[in-house]
Amino acid sequence: MMLIHCPYCGPRNETEFHYGGQAHVPYPHDPEALSDAEWAQFLFYRENTKGLFRERWVHSVGCRKWFNALRDTVTYEFKAVYPIGAAIPTPEQAEGAGA
Amino acid sequence: MAETTADPIRFSAGPAQLRRSPLEHLAPALATTEHSLGVALREIPFTIQIGLRAAPGSAAHEALAEATGVGLPMRTSEVAGDPGSVAVLWLGPDEFLLIGPEDGQPLLKDLRRGLGDLPGQVVDLSANRTIIAVEGEQARDLLEKGVPVDLHPRSFGPGQAVTTLLGPVPVLLWQTGEQSYRVLPRASFADYTARWLLDAAREHHR
Numbered sequence: 212m213m214l215i216h217c218p219y220c221g222p223r224n225e226t227e228f229h230y231g232g233q234a235h236v237p238y239p240h241d242p243e244a245l246s247d248a249e250w251a252q253f254l255f256y257r258e259n260t261k262g263l264f265r266e267r268w269v270h271s272v273g274c275r276k277w278f279n280a281l282r283d284t285v286t287y288e289f290k291a292v293y294p295i296g297a298a299i300p301t302p303e304q305a306e307g308a309g310a
Numbered sequence: 311m312a313e314t315t316a317d318p319i320r321f322s323a324g325p326a327q328l329r330r331s332p333l334e335h336l337a338p339a340l341a342t343t344e345h346s347l348g349v350a351l352r353e354i355p356f357t358i359q360i361g362l363r364a365a366p367g368s369a370a371h372e373a374l375a376e377a378t379g380v381g382l383p384m385r386t387s388e389v390a391g392d393p394g395s396v397a398v399l400w401l402g403p404d405e406f407l408l409i410g411p412e413d414g415q416p417l418l419k420d421l422r423r424g425l426g427d428l429p430g431q432v433v434d435l436s437a438n439r440t441i442i443a444v445e446g447e448q449a450r451d452l453l454e455k456g457v458p459v460d461l462h463p464r465s466f467g468p469g470q471a472v473t474t475l476l477g478p479v480p481v482l483l484w485q486t487g488e489q490s491y492r493v494l495p496r497a498s499f500a501d502y503t504a505r506w507l508l509d510a511a512r513e514h515h516r
Contacts, residue, residue, distance in 0.1 A: 220472075223474075283357060
């Protein structure tokens, strides 16, 4: 069992969380202007990173808040968590934070 | 002439007599648990519960903190006030649950007046959750069978509350004393939660 550090509630059991996919995928500025292929690209295509991946999580049975996490997809280790809207921590900062 | 079928006595008694708490049907079963055997379960029905929302640091937050009379909790697992009268539980950075006595209706008006037109929320959620009191020497032992949060005194104690899971059920868990806890499932989960607790308590009541 993994402990995930919620930025608001602290360390909690992973069963309290849900995964929300890749973070920082901006909604298209003018969706009407997109071709079907571009729209599909936005909707369905995500990076499949091996290594550090920026992703969204929600503490669904706790404070119900969304937050971003920097996680190593090889080891499952959470390198950092940061609130929605906050700056993306660099890998060096993440190492230091040790979340 | 059509006869009325409603029982005139019960009908005239008013809504307070007609209401049924979510665990009324399990009261006899809950009553078989005993303090002397390690853990006692009982329902605390009909408390007033008010959902409050306001962003920390905002004027709405200040107004609500004043209107509750006990302030608002500032961080996770904090509880303002006390379980005997009015308490406010932390649900999220901008979300709180006020729990008060059955006759706490005036508080709802005070809170609404306090918030006024400021961006925030005051909602009567009294029927949303019921309260199951879990008390006794074995109370922590019993809850630890289904709660993933660390309930050891080094990290959780009286006057703290968290939203978490009990088995598969999302609940609010509130420790009110050294050996007393309150479990708040939503009304539709109350029957399952109470039966789960009764089953978990069986080993103490052989």
